[in-house]
Amino acid sequence: MNTTPTSRRTFLRGTVAGAAGLATLPTWAAPIGANEDVRVAVIGFKARGAGHIASLLKIKGVRLVALCDVDSAVLDKHVAELAKKNIKVKAYKDYRECCADPEIDAITIATPNHTHTLIALTGIANGKHVYVEKPVSHNIMEGRKLIEASLVAAKKGLVVQHGMQRRSDLGWAAAMEYVKSGKLGKVTLSRGINYKARKSIGKIAAPLSPDANGQFQPGTVTDATGKPLTGTIDYKLWSGPRGILPVQRTQFHYDWHWQWAYGNGDIGNQGPHQLDVARWALGNPDMLPKRVMSFGGRWGYDDDGETANNQMAFYEFAEGAPLLFDNRGLPMKDMNWTKGYEPVFRINGKVAGPRIGNVIHCEGGFIAESKAYDNDGKAIEKFDNFQDGPDHMKNFIESVRAGKIIKDVLNVAHGHHAAALAHMANVSYRLGKKISNEEIKERLSGNKAAQETFDHFVQNLVDNKIDVKAELASCGPMLEFDPVTEKFIGEFADEANKLATDTYVSEFELPKIS
Numbered sequence: 001m002n003t004t005p006t007s008r009r010t011f012l013r014g015t016v017a018g019a020a021g022l023a024t025l026p027t028w029a030a031p032i033g034a035n036e037d038v039r040v041a042v043i044g045f046k047a048r049g050a051g052h053i054a055s056l057l058k059i060k061g062v063r064l065v066a067l068c069d070v071d072s073a074v075l076d077k078h079v080a081e082l083a084k085k086n087i088k089v090k091a092y093k094d095y096r097e098c099c100a101d102p103e104i105d106a107i108t109i110a111t112p113n114h115t116h117t118l119i120a121l122t123g124i125a126n127g128k129h130v131y132v133e134k135p136v137s138h139n140i141m142e143g144r145k146l147i148e149a150s151l152v153a154a155k156k157g158l159v160v161q162h163g164m165q166r167r168s169d170l171g172w173a174a175a176m177e178y179v180k181s182g183k184l185g186k187v188t189l190s191r192g193i194n195y196k197a198r199k200s201i202g203k204i205a206a207p208l209s210p211d212a213n214g215q216f217q218p219g220t221v222t223d224a225t226g227k228p229l230t231g232t233i234d235y236k237l238w239s240g241p242r243g244i245l246p247v248q249r250t251q252f253h254y255d256w257h258w259q260w261a262y263g264n265g266d267i268g269n270q271g272p273h274q275l276d277v278a279r280w281a282l283g284n285p286d287m288l289p290k291r292v293m294s295f296g297g298r299w300g301y302d303d304d305g306e307t308a309n310n311q312m313a314f315y316e317f318a319e320g321a322p323l324l325f326d327n328r329g330l331p332m333k334d335m336n337w338t339k340g341y342e343p344v345f346r347i348n349g350k351v352a353g354p355r356i357g358n359v360i361h362c363e364g365g366f367i368a369e370s371k372a373y374d375n376d377g378k379a380i381e382k383f384d385n386f387q388d389g390p391d392h393m394k395n396f397i398e399s400v401r402a403g404k405i406i407k408d409v410l411n412v413a414h415g416h417h418a419a420a421l422a423h424m425a426n427v428s429y430r431l432g433k434k435i436s437n438e439e440i441k442e443r444l445s446g447n448k449a450a451q452e453t454f455d456h457f458v459q460n461l462v463d464n465k466i467d468v469k470a471e472l473a474s475c476g477p478m479l480e481f482d483p484v485t486e487k488f489i490g491e492f493a494d495e496a497n498k499l500a501t502d503t504y505v506s507e508f509e510l511p512k513i514s
Helices: 008-017 049-057 072-084 095-100 113-125 140-153 170-181 235-242 271-279 390-400 410-432 435-443 448-463 492-500
Strands: 038-043 064-066 089-094 108-109 129-130 160-162 187-195 293-295 310-316 323-328 356-362 365-368 371-374 379-382 433-435 474-476 479-483 488-491
Touching: 008 371, 038 049, 038 095, 038 379, 038 390, 049 064, 049 072, 049 108, 049 390, 064 072, 064 095, 072 089, 072 410, 089 095, 095 113, 113 129, 113 140, 113 235, 129 410, 140 160, 160 390, 160 474, 170 271, 170 356, 170 390, 187 271, 187 448, 271 356, 271 410, 271 448, 293 410, 310 410, 310 448, 323 410, 323 448, 390 410, 410 479, 410 492, 433 479, 435 448, 435 474
Parallel strands: 038 064, 038 108, 064 089, 108 129, 129 160, 187 323
Antiparallel strands: 187 356, 293 310, 293 474, 293 479, 310 323, 356 365, 365 371, 371 379, 433 474, 479 488
């Protein structure tokens, strides 16, 4: 790869210190020859990023050259594991230094949600190809900035791709072609389902603040196994744009998903996968919906989580069928977590829908994951190769070599739309007020399927011994949205638009790409 004669030390100092002000891509960004290795760095690998490492190591012509993580224990462990395989990588704690390394061609990002766009933009600003996990953004504004930056990057031959593997799945591609064929008639409703039991994250007596060195007292913050994290996490870097806030959870990793400063609830965690497929079934609308309403609550326990564990969202586009997303975090009944069972929604009262997946309702039947059915519930078509897109990372590498996205379904714009659908729903939910179930059902009166789903939603609460008369759902307003400006309009616009963005501390502002 071509590089400028700038010295390594000068390059790092200039790029890292001025990351927020970067406006143009480095001149050393250049196409990768067919016979050259694609040099990749993985940023964040406590969970999903470990899968990135495994996938990259299987792709011919890829050389894993760097790892970056703010947790030194996680970083050291993976560096050592690779060394045993005779793979030597550079180890970075600071994503800015990693992105500035001219010996890296591409980065993959699997950090917590609140740093996805920040790191992606920093990578683009440093001339890197970028693969960013879902959700690609933490708020609607970030997603729009990422799209704008990706368009600039594309002119320089840089690829920006999302991490929603179903877009590379041959089974879903076949199902979508079946929908387009019209064999089942027009689409009447596109449904996303996520029934994934989520236990309480517990409640601490008081928020935990780090010491002057950004560390926590022994035993106060743990990982998922209960092991103390004292001395291993650079909390300032982990917090990034949010600044150093007190920690309101005992399990540091993962449970941030359920706190607004860092996560987006399960609708923004698992949800983007199903929201993306649901939008795909509607023909990939070029613009976001014009209306959204969401309701839900955090039922069954009192803990430090802030997001809803059971939540529904209903979307109306400018034209075509509506979209419904249904999220359940409680078990099937009796608050019984031992069997790990979640509820099951029966389509037309007959066919069991997927616990995590999609249903595409049409005039003459429906598609539920890998099969098409008529309206009587008889299977009439099966789609093979439902494997959750095992070649998704390979497709990214092939796009990197080509210097352009090789398939439109890999475009990060799809990632923005899927994430923004989750963000829109959360904005409505967070503006909500507690109202009766009868009032909620009345608001859904225009859609029979939505009303039926709500009845099942309430029954799941009853089955878990929730007093639905006393513990009311918080129902957000039906928000009006301008798909062109990607801003909320109408009665609740000011409050909604404030929730559609975040605040950023000066050292971690979003880079400007032009």
